[in-house]
Amino acid sequence: MHLETDVLVVGAGGAGMYAALAAAAEGARVLLLDKNMVGRGGATVMAQMTVAAALGEQEPDRWEDHLADTVRAGRELCDEGLAEVVCRGAPERIREMDAWGVGWAREGGHIRQVVAPGHGRARCCYVDFLDTGPAVAGTLRKRVSRASGVRLLSNLQVVDLVVADGAVRGALALSVGDGALVEIAAPSVVIATGGLTKLYARTSASNNMSGEGYALALRAGAELVDMEFVQFFPIGHLAPRLVGMDPIMWDPFRYKLGGRLLNGAREEFIDRYGGEDRGRYTATRDLATYAICQEVERGRGSPSGGAWLSFEHVPEADLRAAFGPVVDRLLANGIDLTRQAVEVAPIAHYHMGGIRVDRRMRSAVEGLLAAGEAVGGASGANRLSGNAVSEALVFGEIAGREAARHALGASRGWDGAVARRAREALAPPTTSADGASAVALLRELRDLLWRDVGPFRTAEGLARALARIREMRVRDLHDVSVPDDRAFALELAEWHELRAALEVAEAVTVAALARRESRGAHQRYDFPEPLPEFRFNQAVRMCAGAIAADRASEVGA
Amino acid sequence: MTRVVATLRIARGRSGEPRRYDVFEVPFVHGQSVLDGLIWIREHRDPSLAFRYACINANVCKECVMRIDGANAYACTERLKVGETTVEPLEGKALIRDLVCNTITPRERLDARRPSECP
Ligand SMILES: Cc1cc2nc3c(=O)[nH]c(=O)nc-3n(C[C@H](O)[C@H](O)[C@H](O)COP(=O)(O)OP(=O)(O)OC[C@H]3O[C@@H](n4cnc5c(N)ncnc54)[C@H](O)[C@@H]3O)c2cc1C
Ligand code: FES
Numbered sequence: 305m306h307l308e309t310d311v312l313v314v315g316a317g318g319a320g321m322y323a324a325l326a327a328a329a330e331g332a333r334v335l336l337l338d339k340n341m342v343g344r345g346g347a348t349v350m351a352q353m354t355v356a357a358a359l360g361e362q363e364p365d366r367w368e369d370h371l372a373d374t375v376r377a378g379r380e381l382c383d384e385g386l387a388e389v390v391c392r393g394a395p396e397r398i399r400e401m402d403a404w405g406v407g408w409a410r411e412g413g414h415i416r417q418v419v420a421p422g423h424g425r426a427r428c429c430y431v432d433f434l435d436t437g438p439a440v441a442g443t444l445r446k447r448v449s450r451a452s453g454v455r456l457l458s459n460l461q462v463v464d465l466v467v468a469d470g471a472v473r474g475a476l477a478l479s480v481g482d483g484a485l486v487e488i489a490a491p492s493v494v495i496a497t498g499g500l501t502k503l504y505a506r507t508s509a510s511n512n513m514s515g516e517g518y519a520l521a522l523r524a525g526a527e528l529v530d531m532e533f534v535q536f537f538p539i540g541h542l543a544p545r546l547v548g549m550d551p552i553m554w555d556p557f558r559y560k561l562g563g564r565l566l567n568g569a570r571e572e573f574i575d576r577y578g579g580e581d582r583g584r585y586t587a588t589r590d591l592a593t594y595a596i597c598q599e600v601e602r603g604r605g606s607p608s609g610g611a612w613l614s615f616e617h618v619p620e621a622d623l624r625a626a627f628g629p630v631v632d633r634l635l636a637n638g639i640d641l642t643r644q645a646v647e648v649a650p651i652a653h654y655h656m657g658g659i660r661v662d663r664r665m666r667s668a669v670e671g672l673l674a675a676g677e678a679v680g681g682a683s684g685a686n687r688l689s690g691n692a693v694s695e696a697l698v699f700g701e702i703a704g705r706e707a708a709r710h711a712l713g714a715s716r717g718w719d720g721a722v723a724r725r726a727r728e729a730l731a732p733p734t735t736s737a738d739g740a741s742a743v744a745l746l747r748e749l750r751d752l753l754w755r756d757v758g759p760f761r762t763a764e765g766l767a768r769a770l771a772r773i774r775e776m777r778v779r780d781l782h783d784v785s786v787p788d789d790r791a792f793a794l795e796l797a798e799w800h801e802l803r804a805a806l807e808v809a810e811a812v813t814v815a816a817l818a819r820r821e822s823r824g825a826h827q828r829y830d831f832p833e834p835l836p837e838f839r840f841n842q843a844v845r846m847c848a849g850a851i852a853a854d855r856a857s858e859v860g861a
Numbered sequence: 862m863t864r865v866v867a868t869l870r871i872a873r874g875r876s877g878e879p880r881r882y883d884v885f886e887v888p889f890v891h892g893q894s895v896l897d898g899l900i901w902i903r904e905h906r907d908p909s910l911a912f913r914y915a916c917i918n919a920n921v922c923k924e925c926v927m928r929i930d931g932a933n934a935y936a937c938t939e940r941l942k943v944g945e946t947t948v949e950p951l952e953g954k955a956l957i958r959d960l961v962c963n964t965i966t967p968r969e970r971l972d973a974r975r976p977s978e979c980p
Binding site: 305340341342344349352359437438449456457458459460479481482484486507508510512543544545546547548549550551637638741742743745747779787789791792794795798 | 897918966
């Protein structure tokens with residue numbers, strides 16, 4: 305099957321839907337597709353906390369102050385041009401979403417904004433109760449399904465881009481429902497596929513966050529940047545099993561009520577690592593992550609391999625006053641906070657790295673743009689909370705607009721011969737090998753990355769991971785047997801996912817190995833301090849199938 | 862130590878084929894969802910088992926709806942139990958395979974009748 309459009313948007317989270325709306329507003333024909341369901345698949349719909357924008361509704365604020373906080377958090381590695389685009393552009397997007405009826409929480413006639421960690425002002429807006437992401441995604445989904453000029457397709461997974469003479473010409477996609485390979489001709493392609501945190505065994509990710517968009521860009525000849533910086537959230541929910549809630553929800557609980565972090569022997573332990581806790585939660589994120597990982601390594605973790613978080617000392621009335629509806633949802637999960645502690649541990653939560661773009665969201669490949677978490681650079685070595693949804697909306701709008709302008713002026717069209725070669729190069733997996741399944745290899749990869757490329761890294765662990773990832777990439781991937789089953793081609797989709805995941809895992813690992821220091825989210829036991837000589841960004845490229853990291857050239861936007 | 866298991870009896874097959882049931886035992890962990898059990902089966906026993914899901918923890922994608930012990934339910938919020946649980950595809954929706962029905966809204970489906978048309 306062959307489809308044609310002006311702008312192809314890959315991935316329909318906040319960034320992709322905004323891009324589609326903006327491109328259509330410029331008069332372009334848009335195809336917006338998602339491997340899961342449009343507007344329901346990725347991180348956007350799961351975000352339960354806040355969105356940062358210098359609206360100045362709660363107290364005076366300026367985008368310059370938001371930028372200063374963002375750059376400070378990025379530990380000297382932010383692409384300040386991109387960070388400026390986010391902070392300057394966020395208020396306009398938040399107000400536009402307000403006009404579209406997203407329903408930001410209000411008080412006294414203005415949008416209510418709260419302080420979140422790292423922000424020097426009350427800057428973060430939200431939708432009650434814990435409904436920020438669903439409201440943002442729902443509002444955009446409604447608009448995009450009514451927009452004229454936009455066609456939506458669910459269950460279409462882009463597996464390769466088609467590139468000729470340095471310009472993107474379109475893409476190849478797997479129609480998961482019937483196993484067909486679909487050609488999509490498009491002079492502009494926006495990658496809005498979100499992040500990669502599914503690659504870690506402990507994660508807040510949904511099933512579609514294997515970083516496939518990073519691999520698409522890498523294969524097409526674009527650069528990735530800051531790939532070593534995966535954000536780990538220190539007190540992610542670990543046990544007992546909790547569904548229907550954001551696994552990072554304990555943060556506001558601790559801030560408001562002070563929860564006690566305890567080791568397996570129910571002792572406070574943060575102070576052993578130079579922090580002071582005493583139920584007030586003043587320890588920084590890096591320190592909390594370090595302390596929990598150390599306790600677990602020394603055999604003093606909680607039963608599931610984390611730490612206890614206890615609110616047993618907090619009176620029930622206080623719990624209810626602060627988080628009434630949430631306390632009920634917890635009770636429905638069989639968790640009574642007045643009687644039991646929960647187990648928490650660091651979990652992979654967001655990816656700072658991604659596709660390298662200029663301020664207009666253009667990659668080095670003509671016609672190839674990116675938006676949202678797929679973009680690297682704006683957060684440097686560490687992201688401020690609330691900035692990710694802003695980034696998705698702001699980058700999405702710019703990418704859509706730029707993609708439309710490029711497409712409407714493009715002279716180079718679809719190249720049938722190149723597409724045919726791309727199809728042939730996509731050597732289909734065999735139907736008769738006896739290797740492990742793609743889903744089993746993904747499981748192994750996620751455990752491997754968690755152990756050796758996780759919150760704390762060493763040269764030895766990284767080298768071990770790299771060797772196994774390369775072995776999987778050159779050998780095991782090709783020994784996966786995929787049945788020739790057309791009815792819901794899940795295993796074929798997973799084979800493509802695994803192919804991309806291995807490339808992305810290698811990109812993260814080579815960059816982490818080369819950064820022989822600790823900075824922000826990249827922490828090494830063998831090089832525990834930040835070093836001035838590493839105050840530069842690393843770019844990852846693919847050359848004849850080989851993936852390598854080196855110092856990035858200065859950004860010129 | 863005895864291993865506590867949950868037993869999942871799962872409807873299999875493509876549309877047009879006679880339905881069969883496969884029975885799997887999965888480790889029982891208190892609080893885990895039926896979806897956790899289904900994912901475990903794919904990773905450790907049978908990767909060909911087909912079902913839909915995306916968000917896993919959040920109950921926001923609504924893809925994992927299926928029949929569990931005879932009633933429509935989300936696999937991610939329904940708990941695993943010791944003993945047998947029967948899992949089947951939705952009724953009244955066109956079956957594709959195993960637990961997967963054609964639940965994509967018609968206008969978001971790739972339809973051979975309007976192949977290359979983009980508005
Ligand atoms: C649980 C959770 C809570 C969070 N809470 C907050 C918060 O409170 N505040 C905040 O600022 N940030 C938060 N974040 C981060 C933030 O939600 C994300 O960074 C942001 O929503 C990313 O938006 P996006 O549009 O770039 O990607 P996503 O919303 O992840 O969308 C990407 C889409 O691309 C699709 N896709 C992937 N690969 C392909 C392919 N090959 N072909 C076709 N489609 C593909 C996916 O199915 C998905 O639908 C949270 C993240 C998580 C996981
Ligand atoms: S997996 Fe998303 S609602 Fe069940």
